[in-house]
Amino acid sequence: MSAKILDGAALAKSIRADVAQRAGKLAAAGRAPGLAVILVGDDPGSAIYVRNKVKDCEEAGIRSTLDRLSASTEQSALLARIRELNDDDAIDGILVQLPLPPQIDPFTVIETISPAKDVDGFHVASAGALMTGQPGFRPCTPYGVMRLLGQAGAELRGAEAVVVGRSNIVGKPQALLLLQADATVTICHSRTRDLAAHTRRADILVAAVGRARMITGDMIKPGAIVIDVGMNRDENGKLCGDVDFDSASRVASWITPVPGGVGPMTRAMLLVNTIEAAERKQESHDA
Numbered sequence: 001m002s003a004k005i006l007d008g009a010a011l012a013k014s015i016r017a018d019v020a021q022r023a024g025k026l027a028a029a030g031r032a033p034g035l036a037v038i039l040v041g042d043d044p045g046s047a048i049y050v051r052n053k054v055k056d057c058e059e060a061g062i063r064s065t066l067d068r069l070s071a072s073t074e075q076s077a078l079l080a081r082i083r084e085l086n087d088d089d090a091i092d093g094i095l096v097q098l099p100l101p102p103q104i105d106p107f108t109v110i111e112t113i114s115p116a117k118d119v120d121g122f123h124v125a126s127a128g129a130l131m132t133g134q135p136g137f138r139p140c141t142p143y144g145v146m147r148l149l150g151q152a153g154a155e156l157r158g159a160e161a162v163v164v165g166r167s168n169i170v171g172k173p174q175a176l177l178l179l180q181a182d183a184t185v186t187i188c189h190s191r192t193r194d195l196a197a198h199t200r201r202a203d204i205l206v207a208a209v210g211r212a213r214m215i216t217g218d219m220i221k222p223g224a225i226v227i228d229v230g231m232n233r234d235e236n237g238k239l240c241g242d243v244d245f246d247s248a249s250r251v252a253s254w255i256t257p258v259p260g261g262v263g264p265m266t267r268a269m270l271l272v273n274t275i276e277a278a279e280r281k282q283e284s285h286d287a
């Protein structure tokens with residue numbers, strides 16, 4: 001079998017076009033959507049992510065502001081800036097790029113963001129809404145993965161879904177979203193005793209561990225849909241996922257490439273959350 005490619009770049013493009021259209025409507029009503037991005041410190045990887053987010057906003061007709069704060073910024077100063085943005089009516093979404101320097105507690109920072117502007121979906125209010133099946137912002141990566149599964153025509157009801165990784169940003173919310181779609185969900189992690197025994201049962205396999213090519217073709221059920229959230233550098237410095245693409249694509253029915261799979265979807269879903277935040281605000285103004 002040779003897997004079909006789940007083209008995240010193409011799907012993200014169509015999602016961005018839809019967001020741009022919705023942004024245009026809001027702008028025409030005098031309520032152009034706005035995203036505030038905060039970067040603390042000078043991690044080069046984070047700087048690239050942030051630059052891309054700002055560029056995506058521009059192209060979709062979403063205004064964005066970027067605060068670049070020094071690595072020595074006090075936590076109190078960052079919290080004060082977030083409170084200002086919480087009160088700023090022109091700002092619909094607030095994103096503080098992670099990781100943060102050691103003097104700043106990320107949990108306190110995330111909890112200071114107004115849940116109505118939590119477009120990353122990291123606030124406990126958003127996590128609680130997801131856990132209880134209430135409306136709220138979903139974290140962008142797992143939200144994008146759900147769209148990719150829809151694109152592949154995956155039948156999730158009753159399917160065996162295995163998520164490898166248990167982070168708050170990807171693994172845990174991913175498992176909850178799959179559960180909400182009526183899949184039978186297993187979460188594997190670094191202490192899982194026999195990882196391959198679990199992954200071989202998966203109709204849907206989501207790899208989010210952060211280890212280059214650790215999921216190999218022999219660990220995949222024939223015909224499975226394989227979603228690779230990983231973004232690693234191999235020993236030659238080449239970008240690769242958590243899945244060994246060559247061996248996995250001989251076994252799977254669908255597979256996401258790295259790059260061009262989950263990455264562009266994560267970026268697109270931030271725009272979706274931001275436009276939804278703006279539309280909700282507009283609706284509550286109009287009500």
Ligand code: GUN
Nearest residue numbers: 095096097098099120140
């Ligand atoms: N750092 C790596 N990924 C993310 C993300 O999705 N959101 C934020 N805020 N920081 C990140």
